[in-house]
Amino acid sequence: MKTLTAVTAVMMVAALYLAFVWVPTERSMGIVQRIFYFHMPSFVVAAVAIYVGLAASIGYLASRDLRFDELAASSIEVGLVFDTVNLATGPLWAKPVWGIWWTWDPRLTSAFVLWLMFIGYLLLRRGMEEPGTRAAASAVLTVFQAVGAVIVYMSNRLWRTQHPQPVIGGGAGSGLDREMWVALLGCLAALLALYICLLQLRRRLERLRRETDGLRRTLYSMS
Amino acid sequence: MEENLKWLWYAFSLAWVIHLLYVASLGRREKKLREELEALKAMVEERGRKQKAAGEAGLAL
């Protein structure tokens, strides 16, 4: 855990250097374009977090081993944090460049729907007491949501192609220079390391919660 | 240019604030759970000792 934290810290510093010093400023959007280097990777990490959550959920349903549930819940909660960063930094980029905070473009809409799904998942878990039923219910929910997220994105694209909107970040992924790619991938690697760090912390918390819950049940059974 | 730098600064600090808040909340929740765990451990132990004592008394009778 200590080495992991140290490695993450070094990677974060390197990523900061890449994104703020090393990579040349983009010409048309100016310096604010540098938001991109942690805005976009945050979303990628959130997506990774969901699919880790999905895999762990399927693992739970197949094995009924609560360690999978631990991983799924942790990954999805950490994913929510990254998705929040993505959603919060988006408008701060859109405002100076396009003059608006938000537009219902397919990517933004999908990211927002995804965020609501994360919230729903965590609230459902909060509302349930018994670890086994909670794990089963949230695993099934995850499968539904992971499939749903894909369909949401597809349908949003369909919707917006019919209702033209100002295009946000249309060329963001397309016309990247080599240096930009390096900076982007560097930042992504750093954020992935951060994800793993946070995931470990969150799993420790979940294990602690399980232990507490078990002890409480033991106590009740003794009375 | 100056104007734009402001937005970059906002976005960057917001990202960090969100992460730091999350880590803080993890720490807080963990502390609370550890306290609860210690309390529960103590209670279970005490309950166990009482029951044991009661059991021995029962046998003596």
Place this chain on the structure above:
Amino acid sequence: MSAQPLLCARGVWKFFGDFAALRDIDLEIAPEATLALLGRNGAGKTTLLRMLAALSSPSRGSITARGEPLRSENYRRRIGVISHDIWIYDELTAQENLDFFAGLYGIRKAAVRISQWLEITGLARVRHRPAREFSRGMRQRLAIARAFFHEPEILLLDEPFTALDDQAAGLLRGLIARPSGQPRRTIVLSTHQLQEALGLATEVAVLDRGRVAFRGPNTEDLRASPGDLYKKFSEPTP
């Protein structure tokens, strides 16, 4: 045991999170036996009965009925359950409740059987009234009819007598005892009343904190000095 066991639990554990409600249960139940599960509150009786009723599955180990898993529809067709709750729809009439369950159990010529059981439970007169209007005793008798009308081979009764009024309790006792000559059912019932268990059961098992603390036939010796048995589950084992 001479007969091939009907129900067979092997190394069964049930966890609620980290808490083990059942620990390494090995239990065989012979056909036509009446097994009384004894134990204090929280000993795991209800957890075990819910598993036998196919409502939950073991976390570890296995329970089978003549080699079949308990979630098989064939097994579920052969069980009748009376739990703490009556499992009756208040908005439906007595007749409709039984009709509905007859549909689920795939019973042919259900009408005759349903009429029989409404007679037995004394509900024939009110068969077309919704269960909501029934008194507590009537609802319990309807629950008994629901548990019995498909002629289950195995009966699972969770604290059956605690909530019943006298009439319903008498009815249930009669049904459990069954006149000689008819094939006997296999019965598993949980209770925390020792005398009641010894009066009905052919076999006794005591659960203590999720473990089987005692298991044996209900013999003269046991009935003569039930105090030993009582100690096994009323007093904590260190």
Place this chain on the structure above:
Amino acid sequence: MGFLRATLAIALKDLRIERRSREVLNVAFSFALVVLLLFSFTFDPSGEETRAMSGGLLWLVFSFAGTLALNRSFARETANQCLDALVSAPVSGAAVFLGKALANALLLLALELACLPVFGIFYNVRWSVSFGWLLLVMALGTWGFTVVGTVFSALTVNVALREIMLPLLVFPITVPALMASVQLTTVLFTGEPIAAEMVWLRLLFGFDLIFTLLGLALVEYVLVG
């Protein structure tokens, strides 16, 4: 064969209980009227743009009223722990789920059909022009919404604050089905050719198929502890 029989038995049972108690239809219909009233304040109901928004309005009413019905679906089974009776009976969890989804969908369709004329009168929408297509869209849209809602109703049956939790979970994931239904309904109301919108019908159909299959495959995990 046993599967279909059990599915039907459960659907009929739910509909019969609803016919007795009217706990869903009365409340949901009144609620739909209230929502229709509230919408009249948000824009000019007589304006030309009403047509362009009509599909969206209608489906908002449907889905708000629909969550009321879905909430009751499994909550109805908790009264005397009847859900245990269903799980313990020799029927698969998938049959329980399908039967309940069927009952919910029929209930919602009835509600929607009752809302249509009222909607037509209040907002001056000609809904009967291509009624056949409209019925198809309503059936597909309602099924998509219901099938997800029924699984989630089972998920949240023992959750504190179930009534609030259910819409929170159902709405984000059913966005595609609602979007497609809104698009198709608007087109039908404005009298444009539906041929250009076939892609939405395909999306709706795909949505229904995928989530019906997922529900059938996964509901057993939810029901058996």
